[in-house]
Amino acid sequence: MGINLDKPQLWKSDIKSSVDLYNRWFMEFAPKAFRKTRISTAKRVKRALQETNYLNMISHVMLEKHPEVLPVLRMSTCPPIARDRLVGLAGVSKSLVQNMENTENPHVSPRMKKSQLITELQKISDILTKMADPDIFTWLSDNREPEETEIARASTIIADRLCGAVADPIIRNAQEKRQLAAITSLLEKKGYRFAKAGTHYNEMPAGTFSFHMNVPVFVAGTEGETVMIPVDVAIMPLSANPGDIPLFIEAKSAGDFTNVNKRRKEEAVKMQQLKNTFGNDVSYSLFLCGYFDSGYLGYEAAEGIDWIWEHRISDLEKLGI
Structure with a gap:
């Protein structure tokens, strides 16, 4: 007997409750997450302005020394320039721009010839200098030093542009943390504890x-070849025996109905990979909060994937935890 996949008579009311829960959270907590990110982003923008002498000194030398400023400078133009658009406008290597905008390690392309690197960075700097937004950086046309209030205002505007471009990931990350915290709270009340760091699923x-665990699964059509797939939650029940496979759960949230139906096949593929590796009895469920309509639920149910609604988190107990 299923948890929710075989109870379509409940889907309509559950969808409404799930949407209501997401919207309450969004109104109360999401703006805080966004504001926190905007504040830190504004500080990053201010540093970038300082590195460029407040956009008076955008050059290949500066870009090579401080590649991390490129996303800020793209949002400083009129109109703001998308990454791929900058590649086309400047006529430069896409990999160079991607490397410079690597969030963990911004860098210029290490294998590019020095002469080519200088040429391409100068092309980028020329585009950015020419298109700098005169309504934001008012001091440029006056050829003067900016005032502190102007710097603060410009930093906030550019930070808003940057955060607007990544608003969805900011919200998703905050929502995932909240969902995992809810699961943690329920499990700890039942006597569960976090597995030691580095513990494998088996x-x-x-x-x-454990959270964010990589699980090896067989690649279809090969003889024993495996790939790692990420699973949000792995739970080894209190009653488990040595050699048992954990319960796997995917935490999912959505702020609209459109995107979930675009991505619903991802869970079906993951479910099939797990079945091919661990057998048909493997437990793989979804933990849902937000906009998941009957079309999405019907698709997952047809694939044999069950789910737990966050607004009725007690259903986790039906997994046998």
């Missing part, structure tokens, strides 16, 4: 759980 002791 080494988890009974009564432990």
Whole structure:
């Protein structure tokens, strides 16, 4: 017997409750997450302005020394320039721009010839200088030093542009943290504890759980070849025996109905990979909050994927935890 996949008579009311829960959270907490990110982003923008002498000194030398400023400078133009658009306008290597905008390690292309690197960075700097937004950077046309209030205003405007471009990931990250915190709270009340860092899925002791675990699955059409797939939550029940496979859960949230139906096949593929590796009895469920309509639910149910609604988190107990 299923948890929710075989109860379509409940879907309509559950969808409404799920949307209401997401909207309450969004109105109360999402703006805080966005504001926090905007504040830190504004500081990053201010540093970038300082590195460029407040846009008076955009050059290949500066870009090579401080590649991390490129996203800020793209949002400083009129109109703001998308990454691929900058590649086309400047006629430069796409990999160079991608490397400079690597969030973890911004860098220029290490294998590019020095002469080509200088040429391409100068092309980028020429475009950015020419298109700098005169309504934001008012001091440029006057050829003067900016005032502190002007710097603060410009930094906030550019930070808003940057955050607007990444608003969805900001909200998704905040929502995932909240969902995992809710699961943690329920499990800890039942006596579960976090598995030690680095514990593999097949080494988890009974009564432990882990987040963001990589699980090896067989590649279809090969002889034993495996790939790693990420699973948001792995739970080894208190009653588990040595060698048992954990319960796998995917935490999913959505702020509109459109995107979930575009991505609903991803869970079906992951479910099939897990079945091919661990057998048809493997437990893989979804933990849902937000905009998941009957079309999405019907598709997942047809694939044999069950789900737990966050607004009725007690249903996790039906997994046998």
